[in-house]
Amino acid sequence: MSDNRTPVVILVRPQMGENIGAAARAMLNFGLTEMRLVEPRDGWPNPKAVAMASGAAGKVLDHAKVYPTLASAMEGIEYAFATTARGRELSKPVFTPQTAMDKARALDGRCALIFGPERAGLENDDVARANAIVTVPVNPDFPSLNLAQAVLLMGYEWGRDTLPPEPAPHVRKAAAELLADRVEIEKLGDHYEEKLKESGFFFPETKAESMRLNLRNMWSRLTLTQGDVRILHGVLRQLTRR
Amino acid sequence: MSDNRTPVVILVRPQMGENIGAAARAMLNFGLTEMRLVEPRDGWPNPKAVAMASGAAGKVLDHAKVYPTLASAMEGIEYAFATTARGRELSKPVFTPQTAMDKARALDGRCALIFGPERAGLENDDVARANAIVTVPVNPDFPSLNLAQAVLLMGYEWGRDTLPPEPAPHVRKAAAELLADRVEIEKLGDHYEEKLKESGFFFPETKAESMRLNLRNMWSRLTLTQGDVRILHGVLRQLTRR
Numbered sequence: 001m002s003d004n005r006t007p008v009v010i011l012v013r014p015q016m017g018e019n020i021g022a023a024a025r026a027m028l029n030f031g032l033t034e035m036r037l038v039e040p041r042d043g044w045p046n047p048k049a050v051a052m053a054s055g056a057a058g059k060v061l062d063h064a065k066v067y068p069t070l071a072s073a074m075e076g077i078e079y080a081f082a083t084t085a086r087g088r089e090l091s092k093p094v095f096t097p098q099t100a101m102d103k104a105r106a107l108d109g110r111c112a113l114i115f116g117p118e119r120a121g122l123e124n125d126d127v128a129r130a131n132a133i134v135t136v137p138v139n140p141d142f143p144s145l146n147l148a149q150a151v152l153l154m155g156y157e158w159g160r161d162t163l164p165p166e167p168a169p170h171v172r173k174a175a176a177e178l179l180a181d182r183v184e185i186e187k188l189g190d191h192y193e194e195k196l197k198e199s200g201f202f203f204p205e206t207k208a209e210s211m212r213l214n215l216r217n218m219w220s221r222l223t224l225t226q227g228d229v230r231i232l233h234g235v236l237r238q239l240t241r242r
Numbered sequence: 243m244s245d246n247r248t249p250v251v252i253l254v255r256p257q258m259g260e261n262i263g264a265a266a267r268a269m270l271n272f273g274l275t276e277m278r279l280v281e282p283r284d285g286w287p288n289p290k291a292v293a294m295a296s297g298a299a300g301k302v303l304d305h306a307k308v309y310p311t312l313a314s315a316m317e318g319i320e321y322a323f324a325t326t327a328r329g330r331e332l333s334k335p336v337f338t339p340q341t342a343m344d345k346a347r348a349l350d351g352r353c354a355l356i357f358g359p360e361r362a363g364l365e366n367d368d369v370a371r372a373n374a375i376v377t378v379p380v381n382p383d384f385p386s387l388n389l390a391q392a393v394l395l396m397g398y399e400w401g402r403d404t405l406p407p408e409p410a411p412h413v414r415k416a417a418a419e420l421l422a423d424r425v426e427i428e429k430l431g432d433h434y435e436e437k438l439k440e441s442g443f444f445f446p447e448t449k450a451e452s453m454r455l456n457l458r459n460m461w462s463r464l465t466l467t468q469g470d471v472r473i474l475h476g477v478l479r480q481l482t483r484r
Contacts, residue, residue, distance in 0.1 A: 028384040056384045098402065137401060142270040142298045149394055156395055159379060192477065201480040218473055222464045231460060235434065238443040239481040
């Protein structure tokens with residue numbers, strides 16, 4: 001089949017068009033683009049789905065294919081995960097979203113993520129057609145994920161390893177963001193110690209030594225950048241200007 | 243400081259009541275229960291929020307506290323994550339949701355997850371008050387997470403480790419070694435800003451805003467203990483004494 005191993009999302013008997021649209025958006029957030037629909041309740045295309053998924057997510061809907069049965073919707077799928085709110089007595093492996101997507105990435109072919117209707121979820125008959133079950137670990141006292149949220153979390157787990165994390169702003173480091181070296185920290189300590197001494201900070205004499213030590217300790221423990229050191233010198237100079 | 247390390251969710255200037263309600267639901271799905279609101283646009287309580295978060299999630303709203311500023315909403319918070327759609331040029335560490343929640347689990351105190359208004363997200367001034375940034379790795383061509391989805395993903399990462407985290411080596415810390423909370427950091431920033439303003443530090447006027455922001459960023463990025471904060475107040479008082 002396709003070299004493309006990006007999971008296919010199969011919505012089984014989805015009810016509200018809005019939820020189909022929201023699922024399309026959630027998919028695209030994490031780069032999932034192929035949606036298949038099994039017996040959507042209100043037919044297809046569905047204007048409410050389109051209204052919910054405007055722009056780029058609309059294309060996910062445009063390309064969605066409709067199938068009469070879950071079995072037929074499995075074309076080209078090597079491995080299928082049925083998402084259910086809780087494990088079932090079906091002697092199938094049960095994965096978390098994370099372990100499921102780890103498995104998906106290790107497949108040669110494509111996998112499908114199967115989601116049931118909003119109210120009732122997948123029937124046992126549907127689950128029977130899947131290789132494994134995926135269950136999101138939720139608060140047992142409030143396990144109310146909606147369809148788009150379930151899709152979102154699966155997409156997130158798929159994208160977590162495939163989408164590069166946003167390049168951190170501190171990767172591109174200006175001089176100001178480089179960590180100060182120990183000499184610069186030492187000089188900063190000297191500068192403060194000198195000015196504080198002039199201002200009578202180290203008083204009474206019996207405590208002076210430990211006060212000095214506390215200050216030195218603080219400067220060397222903080223993770224100061226070169227920019228921070230510059231700021232702290234500037235602060236001191238300004239405060240002690242005549 | 244509470245023993246409870248479950249993250250606090252802070253919504254800054256949220257607009258639609260429905261979204262506040264949906265965020266409460268998303269929180270509770272993963273066992274997050276403490277919501278704080280900064281200047282909710284339509285006041286508080288908000289009937290639309292309540293309508294969206296019925297049942298158990300309604301209790302999250304019942305207990306939500308409202309604050310006039312982000313700074314004041316930081317009470318009792320040791321470490322704050324600002325969620326933003328993309329990294330900013332603010333030389334703060336940038337985490338994925340996963341690494342952020344790993345860090346949250348390793349803290350002694352509580353952390354906050356800060357979310358901005360629906361349309362515009364957090365302002366630089368808000369981000370400056372956080373220790374770090376969290377960015378969800380999304381499809382760069384379709385990065386349209388809504389508020390409740392962003393909350394959901396952070397909650398998911400918090401809840402994902404259903405196993406109790408490795409117990410942190412328990413050291414009884416002297417007060418001086420406890421990390422300062424965000425309110426203490428905020429007051430330190432205020433104190434310096436005030437005295438530096440008096441001394442003419444923020445000059446020229448065109449650069450004043452970015453100088454202020456740099457300072458705020460520095461204070462919130464440094465891992466200051468309560469002892470450090472005391473020292474830094476003392477230093478300033480001494481230097482500005484007549």
